[in-house]
Amino acid sequence: MATIPKHRVSVIGGGGNVGAATAFALIAKGVPAEVLVVDVVEKMAQGQALDISDASFMMPGTCRQGSFQEAGQSDVIIITAGARQQPNEPRSNLIDRNYKIIKSIMDSLQPIKPTAKILMVSNPVDVLTHIAQKTSGLPRRQVIGSGTYLDTGRLRNALSDITGVSPTSIHAYMLGEHGDNQFTGWSSARIGGRPLLDHPKMQSVDLDSIYKNIQRKAYEIIDSKGSTYYGIGICAATLAEALLNNTSQVFPVVNYVESFGCYMSWPAAIGSDGVEQSFDVKLDDVENKKLQVAIHAIKEVCDKYE
Numbered sequence: 001m002a003t004i005p006k007h008r009v010s011v012i013g014g015g016g017n018v019g020a021a022t023a024f025a026l027i028a029k030g031v032p033a034e035v036l037v038v039d040v041v042e043k044m045a046q047g048q049a050l051d052i053s054d055a056s057f058m059m060p061g062t063c064r065q066g067s068f069q070e071a072g073q074s075d076v077i078i079i080t081a082g083a084r085q086q087p088n089e090p091r092s093n094l095i096d097r098n099y100k101i102i103k104s105i106m107d108s109l110q111p112i113k114p115t116a117k118i119l120m121v122s123n124p125v126d127v128l129t130h131i132a133q134k135t136s137g138l139p140r141r142q143v144i145g146s147g148t149y150l151d152t153g154r155l156r157n158a159l160s161d162i163t164g165v166s167p168t169s170i171h172a173y174m175l176g177e178h179g180d181n182q183f184t185g186w187s188s189a190r191i192g193g194r195p196l197l198d199h200p201k202m203q204s205v206d207l208d209s210i211y212k213n214i215q216r217k218a219y220e221i222i223d224s225k226g227s228t229y230y231g232i233g234i235c236a237a238t239l240a241e242a243l244l245n246n247t248s249q250v251f252p253v254v255n256y257v258e259s260f261g262c263y264m265s266w267p268a269a270i271g272s273d274g275v276e277q278s279f280d281v282k283l284d285d286v287e288n289k290k291l292q293v294a295i296h297a298i299k300e301v302c303d304k305y306e
Helices: 017-028 042-053 091-109 125-136 149-163 207-225 230-245 285-305
Strands: 007-012 033-038 062-065 076-079 117-120 143-145 174-176 182-184 249-257 262-271 274-278
Touching: 007 017, 007 230, 017 033, 017 042, 017 062, 017 230, 033 042, 042 062, 076 091, 076 230, 091 125, 091 285, 117 125, 117 230, 125 143, 125 249, 125 262, 125 285, 143 262, 143 274, 149 174, 149 207, 149 230, 149 249, 174 262, 174 285, 182 207, 182 285, 230 249, 230 262, 249 274, 262 285
Parallel strands: 007 033, 007 076, 033 062, 076 117, 117 143
Antiparallel strands: 143 249, 174 182, 249 262, 262 274
């Protein structure tokens, strides 16, 4: 019998598309962890775990179905479960439904391992990360959300196509509230230590068009195949890997920013303790106004769930 890895990562909602894509990405990336697939629909969790385990024979990780109690003792708990917004449903009603779901999950996980890190993937991710922290009882630094990490990846891919520079060498972020109130930090974006907007191939680019294309991409995917899951799956797996391996890499994730007084998608270094440090980002006047709108929008909702 293969040795069980010393680290454990549990994916709550692992029977669904996003959860299964996340669990598979953890195995495919070679993360040396025991991956538990957990879902209230146990048959789906079992099927996904069995399928994913077939991919683990040449990898250091393992995959199996797990219980909520086992998940509570994990090193990293990834939450992909949540209610989908119905046609014409008010956002406030969706958040109320998801609040009940997240609280139920946290109750089922108890007692939660004191050193566990929670990674929220479900939307609206900024608010649900706040709710997860409140209902789990874990310190703020140990509860984060995937935030604008995927949106930032889409941005860097678009900029790579324009400039011919690898996406990993482009330092530009989508910031703010994941969704309607996110914005691009153009004034702080850099390539090779130089301002991105000074790059010769950026001189005639319509920046607003890039932003709109990024916003539109998720809707195009949903319209074509019903949901998005591969991109966010690899993002969630990468964040879990950073938490397990103490990489101190910087990601635009939902984390509690003291100066804002709320959770928000903002660059932070991620390591084995969760958020190691959050960074100041220099913004111009227009971007600062967008930031304030995002802060207000997040606080207005989160204040109802204190």
